[in-house]
Amino acid sequence: MATTESAFQAAAGGKRLTKRLSPYLYLLPALLVMVVITFYPMGFQAYMSLTDYGIKNLRFDAPLPDFLALKNYIRIATTDLGLSNFDFWKMLGFNLWWTFSNVIVHVSMGIVIAVALNTEGLWFKRIYRAIFIVPIIIPQIIIANVFRNMFDPDYGAINQGLTLLGQLLRISPELFQIRWIDQVDFPISWLPLTLSYFALLITNVWLGWPFMTIVATGALQSIPRELYEAAEIDGASGPQQFWRVTLPLLRPAMVPAAVYGIVVTFNLFTLIYFLSGGGPIRRTEILLTAAFRLINEQRLYGLAAAFSVYIFLILLGLTLLTNYITRATESYDV
Amino acid sequence: MSELATSRSRSGAWFSRFSRPSRGGGRRLPLLQQLLLQLVLGLVALTVLYPVLWILSLSFDPTDNLRPTELRLIPPGASVRAYEKVIEQPTPNPVSFARLAFNSLRLSGGVALASVAVAVTAAYAFSRLRFKGRQVLMLMVLTVLMLPSIATLAALFVLLNRVQIPIGDGLFNLRNSLWGVGLAVLSTQLPFAIWNLKGYLDTIPRELEEAAVIDGCTVNQAFLRVTLPLSVPALAVTGFLGFMSTWSEFAISWQFLTNPQDFTLTMSLYNMVGQYAGSVPWSRFAAMAILIALPVSAVYLYLQKYILSGLTIGSVKG
Numbered sequence: 001m002a003t004t005e006s007a008f009q010a011a012a013g014g015k016r017l018t019k020r021l022s023p024y025l026y027l028l029p030a031l032l033v034m035v036v037i038t039f040y041p042m043g044f045q046a047y048m049s050l051t052d053y054g055i056k057n058l059r060f061d062a063p064l065p066d067f068l069a070l071k072n073y074i075r076i077a078t079t080d081l082g083l084s085n086f087d088f089w090k091m092l093g094f095n096l097w098w099t100f101s102n103v104i105v106h107v108s109m110g111i112v113i114a115v116a117l118n119t120e121g122l123w124f125k126r127i128y129r130a131i132f133i134v135p136i137i138i139p140q141i142i143i144a145n146v147f148r149n150m151f152d153p154d155y156g157a158i159n160q161g162l163t164l165l166g167q168l169l170r171i172s173p174e175l176f177q178i179r180w181i182d183q184v185d186f187p188i189s190w191l192p193l194t195l196s197y198f199a200l201l202i203t204n205v206w207l208g209w210p211f212m213t214i215v216a217t218g219a220l221q222s223i224p225r226e227l228y229e230a231a232e233i234d235g236a237s238g239p240q241q242f243w244r245v246t247l248p249l250l251r252p253a254m255v256p257a258a259v260y261g262i263v264v265t266f267n268l269f270t271l272i273y274f275l276s277g278g279g280p281i282r283r284t285e286i287l288l289t290a291a292f293r294l295i296n297e298q299r300l301y302g303l304a305a306a307f308s309v310y311i312f313l314i315l316l317g318l319t320l321l322t323n324y325i326t327r328a329t330e331s332y333d334v
Numbered sequence: 335m336s337e338l339a340t341s342r343s344r345s346g347a348w349f350s351r352f353s354r355p356s357r358g359g360g361r362r363l364p365l366l367q368q369l370l371l372q373l374v375l376g377l378v379a380l381t382v383l384y385p386v387l388w389i390l391s392l393s394f395d396p397t398d399n400l401r402p403t404e405l406r407l408i409p410p411g412a413s414v415r416a417y418e419k420v421i422e423q424p425t426p427n428p429v430s431f432a433r434l435a436f437n438s439l440r441l442s443g444g445v446a447l448a449s450v451a452v453a454v455t456a457a458y459a460f461s462r463l464r465f466k467g468r469q470v471l472m473l474m475v476l477t478v479l480m481l482p483s484i485a486t487l488a489a490l491f492v493l494l495n496r497v498q499i500p501i502g503d504g505l506f507n508l509r510n511s512l513w514g515v516g517l518a519v520l521s522t523q524l525p526f527a528i529w530n531l532k533g534y535l536d537t538i539p540r541e542l543e544e545a546a547v548i549d550g551c552t553v554n555q556a557f558l559r560v561t562l563p564l565s566v567p568a569l570a571v572t573g574f575l576g577f578m579s580t581w582s583e584f585a586i587s588w589q590f591l592t593n594p595q596d597f598t599l600t601m602s603l604y605n606m607v608g609q610y611a612g613s614v615p616w617s618r619f620a621a622m623a624i625l626i627a628l629p630v631s632a633v634y635l636y637l638q639k640y641i642l643s644g645l646t647i648g649s650v651k652g
């Protein structure tokens with residue numbers, strides 16, 4: 001490989017300046033566009049975050065906003081915004097909890113269902129595979145809106161379905177007037193999570209596990225059959241085979257998939273904005289929904305910019321951390 | 335598409351018609367275990383289908399009842415009335431479904447085409463060429479890639495709002511137009527397209543180009559005559575993914591657009607739920623949701639093998 005590569009590189013690199021420039025010519029269109037619509041706005045955002053940019057500064061002949069230095073950042077970190085229930089640290093805590101609780105459920109459900117689906121001699125495999133792809137192919141915004149209505153206390157399909165099930169067991173229908181979206185009190189008194197969190201969790205589990213199952217299926221099929229035969233000869237039981245053979249060999253595929261899941265779930269704006277709107281009283285607000293509301297509702301552009309810089313830094317940290325975890329597990333490859 | 339299919343068989347397992355030879359050497363599954371697994375998987379399948387069946391059944395409700403009062407698989411007198419109503423005029427805004435669909439189509443098609451066209455040469459450079467600053471530039475693209483669009487929304491809103499051009503007797507405000515929305519969406523779609531295409535290009539055997547170079551091609555010719563034709567399926571899939579995410583984009587268009595004639599499909603769907611729902615019967619909401627989802631879901635279904643193998647390859651490689 002190395003020799004052919006160098007032959008190719010020699011042709012690519014060449015001796016003349018034009019040839020040495022050619023990689024940059026290939027990059028030029030994308031870089032130009034990104035400088036204008038991505039990097040410049042990012043730089044401008046950093047500037048905005050140091051000012052009190054608001055609606056008054058929107059017109060192109062408007063005066064420059066006041067320079068506040070780091071005041072926006074301090075106000076956010078000290079929860080001094082004058083917005084009700086707006087607590088940055090609480091939101092960050094919820095956002096992280098939301099992310100990890102979801103991904104843990106996605107990955108474990110994904111693996112269990114993949115293993116079940118991979119059982120030799122199982123009937124209707126292809127039908128199950130066709131059905132399980134459904135949550136992946138529907139746009140998330142549609143799913144969020146549909147579930148929003150499904151969780152309606154009076155007319156939604158969740159409460160209606162539960163009532164029907166309850167009738168079979170002679171449970172009074174009044175028990176199923178569950179106010180999924182807007183009940184402020186915590187259903188489990190010692191656990192600071194609202195019903196809307198559980199509604200979101202249910203929806204996102206519905207949405208998220210099939211992808212993990214697909215990844216796990218691919219990895220499962222690449223596990224050599226001989227390993228199971230050897231384990232069997234050594235007297236390993238079914239569960240032992242799962243814990244000692246299947247799970248360790250799934251790890252190289254599942255860890256990166258989980259990392260991908262973490263980043264996606266951390267930023268799951270669409271689902272939360274449409275399903276709970278971050279409510280009740282901001283108890284299911286994640287950083288992105290809060291940022292959008294700062295722009296769209298409060299119209300505090302400078303403050304929103306500072307908030308976005310925080311999001312950027314947190315995501316950077318999260319990415320570096322997850323990259324570190326992925327690298328650490330890379331040596332585990334089969 | 336065979337090129338892609340063969341080089342990315344890892345998750346192809348999901349789609350294969352034939353399953354792997356049996357693990358226990360042709361051992362059959364005991365009936366009890368079979369039934370137990372069928373029960374579990376059947377229940378899971380039911381939970382997956384429940385919302386889909388609900389929304390389908392709702393959309394065929396012939397009455398103008400505001401809300402459904404009971405669960406029914408097939409509503410009595412099922413008809414496509416709700417679809418007709420929605421296609422006529424989905425929301426109280428005086429704008430037709432055709433107009434909204436045209437806006438969404440223009441926006442998504444434009445972003446998809448632009449992102450792929452601009453990304454492809456950069457993706458090629460990252461995948462094949464070695465040059466100074468490659469690592470740094472790739473890291474920059476990756477950094478932007480992880481940044482969600484809302485995280486730069488404030489700046490894009492302010493900057494695009496400054497571009498106001500007098501046209502005729504009015505003022506064209508870039509922010510308040512589909513062009514502005516397109517640019518803002520492109521700013522997050524482009525890094526994705528670069529990265530996704532690079533992933534695909536990495537799987538096209540390098541030897542093909544090397545052979546072309548040995549035969550006397552320049553690098554440009556190798557790219558144009560060998561790599562580009564081979565990556566047409568990858569371009570299509572990347573373009574489609576960009577199309578789909580723009581098709582279901584909401585935050586930017588909701589923040590930017592004020593004229594109902596410019597609204598997109600997802601914006602008007604939002605007008606039919608939650609606090610805005612008011613007097614919109616849910617049968618119409620259901621019909622609208624299906625009309626928005628159906629085209630992209632159908633294409634996704636058709637392309638699923640290539641899309642999902644791309645996604646899992648990306649995640650498997652980290």
